[in-house]
Amino acid sequence: MQIITDELARQVIVARPAISHKGDFGRILIIGGSQQYGGAAIMSASAAVYAGAGLVSVASDLSILASLHTSLPEAMFIDYRQPFVQWAPTVQAADVIVIGPGLGLSAFALLLLKQVLQAAQPEQTLLIDGSALTLIAREKLALPDAQLILTPHQMEWARLSGLSIAQQTVANNQAALADYPKATLVLKKHHTEIYHQTQVSQLMIGGPAMATGGSGDTLTGIIAAFCGQFGTNYQTISAAVYTHSAISDQLAQKQYVTLPTQMIQALPQFMAQMAHQ
Numbered sequence: 172m173q174i175i176t177d178e179l180a181r182q183v184i185v186a187r188p189a190i191s192h193k194g195d196f197g198r199i200l201i202i203g204g205s206q207q208y209g210g211a212a213i214m215s216a217s218a219a220v221y222a223g224a225g226l227v228s229v230a231s232d233l234s235i236l237a238s239l240h241t242s243l244p245e246a247m248f249i250d251y252r253q254p255f256v257q258w259a260p261t262v263q264a265a266d267v268i269v270i271g272p273g274l275g276l277s278a279f280a281l282l283l284l285k286q287v288l289q290a291a292q293p294e295q296t297l298l299i300d301g302s303a304l305t306l307i308a309r310e311k312l313a314l315p316d317a318q319l320i321l322t323p324h325q326m327e328w329a330r331l332s333g334l335s336i337a338q339q340t341v342a343n344n345q346a347a348l349a350d351y352p353k354a355t356l357v358l359k360k361h362h363t364e365i366y367h368q369t370q371v372s373q374l375m376i377g378g379p380a381m382a383t384g385g386s387g388d389t390l391t392g393i394i395a396a397f398c399g400q401f402g403t404n405y406q407t408i409s410a411a412v413y414t415h416s417a418i419s420d421q422l423a424q425k426q427y428v429t430l431p432t433q434m435i436q437a438l439p440q441f442m443a444q445m446a447h448q
């Protein structure tokens with residue numbers, strides 16, 4: 172198993188070309204949040220903006236709009252319950268789609284998820300997290316032909332793979348991932364593992380200071396922004412996972428817990444360090 176290093180993050184996070192514009196750094200659509208879990212969509216979108224995504228739209232419950240625009244005026248908003256939203260063109264306008272953080276498990280969430288899975292195209296990156304993973308497992312939904320990134324924690328992976336946490340060995344995880352041959356699996360835990368076909372690598376940084384609700388929601392935004400800027404591939408995803416934990420480790424030198432909102436704030440400076448050294 173390969174170890175994900177600082178060096179890899181430095182290779183991926185490069186200085187921006189002078190001749191460039193927001194359209195070059197990824198159009199990200201985040202579909203998530205709900206009345207109960209509004210913060211998840213806001214943290215995912217904030218992480219995407221602070222990790223450098225060119226354009227970020229959030230499709231969510233109308234109840235989050237005021238707080239989203241107060242904390243993140245850079246984000247655009249779609250009220251996902253409006254009947255006039257045409258999901259196929261909305262989804263297809265994005266380079267990277269995130270679905271799931273804070274979406275919840277309602278009948279509406281399931282309907283929306285099905286429409287999004289149907290609309291996604293092969294060249295698009297589709298990151299599936301949180302409630303969307305639980306719904307896919309529960310409803311046995313088929314995944315589309317797209318550049319799939321699955322980001323379950325151990326319990327979500329248990330639901331999806333049928334493997335209990337104790338059974339989640341590398342060999343068993345690889346065998347279970349054969350059901351999703353085009354997907355990259357980010358199995359989140361202490362020392363997260365990343366799988367794609369026969370490749371497996373592991374993070375050796377990060378720690379319990381990250382064990383706060385919203386930490387994974389934040390990771391979705393970082394991965395989405397990195398894919399939007401640096402291209403969707405195993406290295407980019409690994410560098411995003413590394414960045415998330417490296418920022419926490421830096422903050423944890425002086426803090427008992429590293430809040431997702433603090434990790435988000437630290438992203439631009441961390442990325443500048445990586446790009447300039």
Ligand SMILES: NC(=O)C1=CN([C@@H]2O[C@H](COP(=O)(O)OP(=O)(O)OC[C@H]3O[C@@H](n4cnc5c(N)ncnc54)[C@H](O)[C@@H]3O)[C@@H](O)[C@H]2O)[C@@H](O)CC1
Pocket residue numbers: 207208209210211212271272273274275300301302303305324325326327359360361384385386387388
């Ligand atoms: N502020 C917010 O709006 C928040 C919204 N959230 C959303 O809430 C929804 C439900 O997600 P949850 O993860 O809370 O619920 P789940 O029901 O998916 O997972 C719950 C339990 O799994 C167990 N577990 C075992 N191994 C674990 C591991 N390695 N990492 C994490 N948990 C592990 C934990 O006991 C945890 O309480 C998701 O859509 C999520 O995005 C959460 O992210 C919390 C914060």
Ligand SMILES: Nc1ncnc2c1ncn2[C@@H]1O[C@H](COP(=O)(O)OP(=O)(O)O)[C@@H](O)[C@H]1O
Pocket residue numbers: 301323324359360361362363376377378379380381382383384385386387388389390
């Ligand atoms: N003890 C720990 N050691 C290392 N990383 C951790 C630890 N606890 C949590 N994390 C990291 O925090 C994130 C939690 O993700 P998740 O459980 O989906 O959070 P949420 O859904 O609440 O946002 C993952 O990236 C996980 O690896």
Ligand SMILES: [Mg+2]
Pocket residue numbers: 300301324387388
């Ligand atoms: Mg989560």
